[in-house]
Structure formats: structure tokens, C-alpha cells
Amino acid sequence: MSLSFLKARKALLIAFTAVAVTLGATFAGPSFARGDTDISDLNQVFVTHDGHHIAAYEQKGAGPAIVLLHGFPDNHHLYDKVVARLKGRTVVTFDFLGWGASDKPANYNYTFAQQEADLNAVITQLHLGPVILVASDSGVPAAINWSLDNPGRTQRLVVTNGFYAPVDKSGPPALTTTLILGQYPQSAPLGPLPAGTAFGLNSLVTAYRTQPGLFATVFRWEESTFFERPQDAGVFTPLFAHQFETTPSSITPMTSLAADVGNTVRADGQRVPQLAKLGPITRLVWGAQDPDLNLNIANELHSALTGSTLTVLSQAHHNVAIDAPGRIASAIRGS
Numbered sequence: 001m002s003l004s005f006l007k008a009r010k011a012l013l014i015a016f017t018a019v020a021v022t023l024g025a026t027f028a029g030p031s032f033a034r035g036d037t038d039i040s041d042l043n044q045v046f047v048t049h050d051g052h053h054i055a056a057y058e059q060k061g062a063g064p065a066i067v068l069l070h071g072f073p074d075n076h077h078l079y080d081k082v083v084a085r086l087k088g089r090t091v092v093t094f095d096f097l098g099w100g101a102s103d104k105p106a107n108y109n110y111t112f113a114q115q116e117a118d119l120n121a122v123i124t125q126l127h128l129g130p131v132i133l134v135a136s137d138s139g140v141p142a143a144i145n146w147s148l149d150n151p152g153r154t155q156r157l158v159v160t161n162g163f164y165a166p167v168d169k170s171g172p173p174a175l176t177t178t179l180i181l182g183q184y185p186q187s188a189p190l191g192p193l194p195a196g197t198a199f200g201l202n203s204l205v206t207a208y209r210t211q212p213g214l215f216a217t218v219f220r221w222e223e224s225t226f227f228e229r230p231q232d233a234g235v236f237t238p239l240f241a242h243q244f245e246t247t248p249s250s251i252t253p254m255t256s257l258a259a260d261v262g263n264t265v266r267a268d269g270q271r272v273p274q275l276a277k278l279g280p281i282t283r284l285v286w287g288a289q290d291p292d293l294n295l296n297i298a299n300e301l302h303s304a305l306t307g308s309t310l311t312v313l314s315q316a317h318h319n320v321a322i323d324a325p326g327r328i329a330s331a332i333r334g335s
Contacts, residue, residue: 017317042083044094045102051119055101056094056122056327059083065128066332068093069119071137072254073161073175073219074319077239078136081170081325086332094122096139098253100243110256112264115301116142116149118232122155132332134158136321138257138292141268148274157282159301160320161293165269170296173318175222178204179258182188188308209251226318228289236322272304279307281329287316287323 042057057076066089068079076093077100096118098110102184119142123131133154136144140162147154163170171177182205207295208215220237227233243250282305286298295312303309311331316323 003125011122019194022157034323042091045093047094047119047121049097050108050114052097052102052103052105053119054094054097054121056092056126058126059086059089059091061087061089061091063090064130064132065090065092065123065126066124066134067128068131069133069135069139069143070096070099071135072099072257073223073244073250074137074236074240075243077236077320079134080236082134082321083333085325087217087327092122092126092128094118096253098256098298099250104248104250106248106252108253108256110253111260112138112141112257114228115257116145119143119146119315120150123209126285127273130155132156132158134160134328134332135162136322137162138162138261140142140164141264144270145271146276146277147278148271151277154278154281156280156332158285158328159282160328161287161290161298161318163265163293163297164303165272166265167300170294173222173292173293175218176254176261177260179208180215180261183255183259187245201249201324204256212245212249212251215251216241219244226290228287228317228323232319232322266285275301276306279305282308282333283334284308284310285320285327285331286310286312287318287320288312288314289316290318293318 024094025273042059045056045058045105046053047056048054066086068076068091070076070078070084077094083093096115097108103163113218117137121130130153133143133147133156135158140159141164143159144164147157163172172180178201182201208218219241223237223240224230224233227236283304284302286295286299289293298312300307310326313320313324313327319330
């Protein structure tokens with residue numbers, strides 16, 4: 001991810017936050033019927049990791065098991081429309097620790113390595129055997145690294161708008177950018193950027209933690225840009241926002257994960273030569289309207305994942321599983 005890109009996104013978010021303070025938490029948007037997203041027949045189960053409970057939702061059916069990995073700041077509801085199109089298949093969708101209905105332990109080290117361990121706990125404790133992994137956004141590192149660390153156990157890997165290694169002219173959305181820069185030492189240089197680049201953002205991060213209304217306003221604004229259709233934003237944004245508006249909240253897990261982004265992408269950058277092993281089983285499905293986790297990342301991954309396929313959806317935004325669930329279901333089936 002480009003550091004100059006992070007700086008530009010910082011300026012955008014600071015400007016928006018000034019407006020958000022005035023508006024308050026009024027950016028909720030309309031409410032719509034959920035339509036084709038009913039997953040009420042899934043069975044909720046719990047698996048454990050580090051002594052905490054991970055909420056998973058299981059549909060029994062034909063194998064191999066399809067495991068769905070959300071990103072942040074969403075949860076398992078990201079895949080409601082996809083699950084509705086996978087009747088008759090074994091499907092597991094779950095919330096990482098700190099998200100959705102899973103435990104949100106205080107003083108816990110929420111990291112991308114922990115998320116890979118969460119995924120391993122789900123696969124192992126539910127005795128899933130060979131799996132098809134589907135990942136979006138910050139769930140992508142866990143899916144790729146688990147597949148590399150467990151050779152032969154992933155039958156297919158479906159990746160939508162997310163990240164793995166550093167890619168120029170791409171970067172996290174604005175809210176995540178402020179959470180990253182706001183926890184960076186103010187006295188340290190930020191790569192080619194001078195010391196003090198992140199000055200003031202630590203106060204903004206503190207305000208997010210202590211003023212839920214401010215965080216909710218910025219969150220709902222940014223989330224509204226992640227969908228192709230406003231009616232989908234009206235349905236899913238409240239499902240994602242709820243975990244930040246209750247106690248315990250997902251604000252701490254999101255802040256903790258944001259602090260781990262830099263170390264994770266640098267470490268994963270060292271694993272890029274290994275990605276060719278996964279290329280033949282990987283299908284990349286990318287929303288072209290995502291300005292942040294954009295086609296530069298898709299093209300880099302497609303190049304590294306030798307033999308992979310790349311499908312670009314010209315109208316889809318960041319949340320491809322909601323904008324184009326049928327295309328994700330087709331990629332899962334291998335069609």
C-alpha cells in the first residue's frame with residue numbers, strides 16, 4: 001500500500017470528520033426489506049480459540065465445505081446473499097473474534113495471525129476436511145496464509161476486493177487509514193514521509209473510542225460508499241454497525257487490527273513468491289468501482305497467482321459479495 005496514498009486519505013478523513021462532528025449520528029440511511037438474504041435455516045455453533053467463543057453458522061449439504069471469511073468493518077452478514085444461492089452445499093460462515101456474535105475479549109491482541117488461527121479453529125473443530133475458502137477485504141491474508149500453511153487442504157480459493165502484500169497506488173479506505181496513522185509514533189518518519197505526518201490523528205482515534213456517535217457517523221458514511229445499490233447499503237450497514245454500537249464493541253478489535261496492517265503486509269510481501277502454488281485453484285473476482293482496494297491489487301495478485309483467473313465486475317464496488325452474489329456463487333462452484 002502506498003504511503004503517499006495513506007497521507008491523501010488522512011486529509012480526506014480529517015475534512016470529513018469536521019463535518020461529522022456537526023451532523024452527529026444521522027447518516028443511517030433508509031431501511032429496506034432484506035429480500036433474498038434469508039439465512040435463518042443455518043445452525044449456529046460455537047468453536048473456541050484462546051479460550052474464547054467464535055460464532056459460526058453452518059449449513060449441512062454436499063461437500064467440500066465452503067468457508068466464508070469476512071473483512072473489517074463487516075461480519076458474517078457480508079455473505080447472506082451468497083449463502084442464499086448455495087442451497088444443498090455445506091457452508092460455514094463465521095465471525096472472527098471481536099466481530100459479530102463472537103466474543104470480544106478486552107485486552108486481547110487482535111492480529112491477522114490470530115485471524116488465521118480463528119479460521120483454523122473453525123475448520124478443525126467442525127471437522128470440515130478439504131475446503132473452499134472465500135475471502136474479502138482483511139479476511140484475504142488469513143485465507144491465503146492458511147492455504148499456504150496447510151498445503152493440499154484448500155480445493156478452491158475465491159478472493160474479492162482485499163489486500164495481501166504492498167501494492168503501489170492502492171491503500172485502505174479512509175477510516176482504516178486514520179486508525180493506522182493515528183497509532184503510529186508521531187516522532188518516527190513514515191517511510192519517505194517526515195516525522196509528524198500522523199500528528200493529531202492519535203486524538204481522533206481516542207475520540208473514536210470514547211465517542212461512539214462520532215465513530216458511527218464516519219462509519220456509516222464510509223460504508224455507504226461500499227455498495228453499488230443504495231438499497232443494499234440500507235439493509236447491510238445497520239447489520240455491520242450494530243457491533244460497534246453495543247457493549248462490548250468491535251471498535252477495539254478494529255483499532256487493534258488496523259495497527260497490525262503494516263507489519264502484516266510487509267511480512268506477507270515476503271511470501272509472494274509462494275503464491276504461484278495457489279494460482280491454479282484461485283479465482284479473483286474484483287469490483288472495479290473500489291477506489292482503495294482497487295484493480296492494482298487485483299492485477300498484482302493475478303500475476304503472482306500463476307494460473308489464477310481474474311473477473312472484473314465493472315459496476316461492483318467494495319462489497320462484491322453483496323453487489324454480485326451470483327458471480328461469487330459461480331466462482332465457488334468453479335463455473
